[in-house]
Amino acid sequence: MKRGRHREDLIEKGLQLFATKGYSATGVLDITEAAGVPKGSFYNYFQSKEDFALAVLEQYRSESQQQMTEQLAGVESPLQRLRLFFEHGRAKTCAEDFSGGCLAGRLAQELAGEQPSFRPVLDRVFGCMQGQVASLLQEACDRGEIRSGENAAELAGFLLSSWQGAATRAKAAGHDEALRVFETMVFERLLPSLAPASSATALAAN
Amino acid sequence: MKRGRHREDLIEKGLQLFATKGYSATGVLDITEAAGVPKGSFYNYFQSKEDFALAVLEQYRSESQQQMTEQLAGVESPLQRLRLFFEHGRAKTCAEDFSGGCLAGRLAQELAGEQPSFRPVLDRVFGCMQGQVASLLQEACDRGEIRSGENAAELAGFLLSSWQGAATRAKAAGHDEALRVFETMVFERLLPSLAPASSATALAAN
Numbered sequence: 001m002k003r004g005r006h007r008e009d010l011i012e013k014g015l016q017l018f019a020t021k022g023y024s025a026t027g028v029l030d031i032t033e034a035a036g037v038p039k040g041s042f043y044n045y046f047q048s049k050e051d052f053a054l055a056v057l058e059q060y061r062s063e064s065q066q067q068m069t070e071q072l073a074g075v076e077s078p079l080q081r082l083r084l085f086f087e088h089g090r091a092k093t094c095a096e097d098f099s100g101g102c103l104a105g106r107l108a109q110e111l112a113g114e115q116p117s118f119r120p121v122l123d124r125v126f127g128c129m130q131g132q133v134a135s136l137l138q139e140a141c142d143r144g145e146i147r148s149g150e151n152a153a154e155l156a157g158f159l160l161s162s163w164q165g166a167a168t169r170a171k172a173a174g175h176d177e178a179l180r181v182f183e184t185m186v187f188e189r190l191l192p193s194l195a196p197a198s199s200a201t202a203l204a205a206n
Numbered sequence: 207m208k209r210g211r212h213r214e215d216l217i218e219k220g221l222q223l224f225a226t227k228g229y230s231a232t233g234v235l236d237i238t239e240a241a242g243v244p245k246g247s248f249y250n251y252f253q254s255k256e257d258f259a260l261a262v263l264e265q266y267r268s269e270s271q272q273q274m275t276e277q278l279a280g281v282e283s284p285l286q287r288l289r290l291f292f293e294h295g296r297a298k299t300c301a302e303d304f305s306g307g308c309l310a311g312r313l314a315q316e317l318a319g320e321q322p323s324f325r326p327v328l329d330r331v332f333g334c335m336q337g338q339v340a341s342l343l344q345e346a347c348d349r350g351e352i353r354s355g356e357n358a359a360e361l362a363g364f365l366l367s368s369w370q371g372a373a374t375r376a377k378a379a380g381h382d383e384a385l386r387v388f389e390t391m392v393f394e395r396l397l398p399s400l401a402p403a404s405s406a407t408a409l410a411a412n
Contacts, residue, residue: 020319020320021320022228022230022315022316022320024228024230024231025230025320097319097322098318098319099319099320100319101319104378105315105371105374106315106316108374108375108377108378109228109311109312109315109316109374109377110228110312110315110316112304112377112378112380113226113303113304113305113306113307113377114226114227114228114231114305116303116380118378119378119379119380122378122379123378123379123380126375126378126379154387154390154391155391157375157383157384157387158368158372158387158388158391160371160375161368161371161372161374161375161384161387161388162364162367162368162371162372162388163371164370164371164374164375165311165366165367165368165369165370165371165372165373165374166364166367166368166371167371168311168314168315168367168370168371168374169314169332169363169366169367169370171314171315171318171319172310172314172318172324172325172328172329172332173325173328173329173332174318174322174325174329177363178363178367181360181363181364181367182364182367182368184360185360185361185364185396189396189399189400190391190395190396190399193395193396193399194395
């Protein structure tokens with residue numbers, strides 16, 4: 001039992017420290033001290049810091065997926081759920097003077113070029129979020145909020161990437177304007193332009 | 207003369223090393239060794255590594271601005287120039303197995319949260335690129351390629367953020383699909399939807 005707890009504690013602190021300081025600037029000692037676990041025992045659970053970071057990213061993927069499901073429960077319109085998803089993301093990105101935000105975006109910038117071994121797990125994190133967004137868009141197609149024939153997976157990928165970049169820009173600026181512009185452009189320009197002709201006006205007003 | 211050369215050499219190596227390894231993982235010794243400059247003399251030019259990184263970002267801004275001007279010279283249509291700009295960005299991002307890419311995006315992710323002193327220069331780099339893209343969009347408005355009344359600065363900010371995120375995603379995946387989807391969505395969906403009704407078809411076919 002204790003062994004399992006230590007592993008969970010380490011991963012929880014890894015989520016915080018990697019999001020705040022990044023991978024290179026976070027040492028194993030920072031992680032074990034934050035978790036209150038003896039340094040030596042880190043290697044009982046993980047072969048290396050890289051192995052640990054892969055587990056942290058996997059945990060991030062699983063938590064993000066669960067959070068999204070919980071946050072959007074009870075909202076009827078798929079496009080309203082989508083907007084809510086991005087609004088929650090904005091609140092999270094801007095919290096505590098932009099010290100956290102999307103862990104996958106941060107580690108992708110830091111590690112994907114230099115350490116290609118991180119690519120499969122990073123791609124899985126993004127792919128998982130993309131799948132959830134694509135489901136919402138497909139549902140919007142099925143309900144006639146978006147015209148049929150649009151490629152939901154491709155559109156989902158575009159929206160997520162765009163959001164990711166807006167979050168980076170917001171962090172650089174220290175204010176949320178880029179994320180608000182993202183929401184305006186997507187929900188008042190792009191998606192209404194993809195609505196069936198008869199419902200475009202109604203969507204733009206949402 | 208020699209003093210000036212050393213400073214330039216250090217900044218040139220800083221551009222390469224920060225883009226490849228990031229800020230935290232690059233030591234002053236890495237920079238001076240790469241530039242062939244004695245370590246001690248680094249502090250003749252820069253008060254600290256942070257001071258140096260600010261100078262590197264300023265150089266990145268100035269070089270990027272000049273490159274964009276050169277790459278787009280001689281192309282008539284402002285929207286074609288815009289597309290060319292993003293295509294050049296794709297080639298640069300994917301070069302050498304994604305080891306380089308946009309320095310401002312990388313350092314924004316790494317530093318803007320933890321070290322807010324970087325925000326003004328990061329924001330100036332993004333703002334400068336945004337200004338260039340906004341000029342192209344304004345020109346497109348003036349020529350009737352985009353309908354008048356669109357906010358060129360806001361649209362430029364959205365396109366740049368979106369591209370930035372797509373570049374991060376491409377890096378994470380190790381292939382350029384996200385950047386190609388960005389180009390499709392922007393040049394075959396979003397911008398044609400902003401064209402005056404009479405020219406929308408012609409633009410989509412470009």
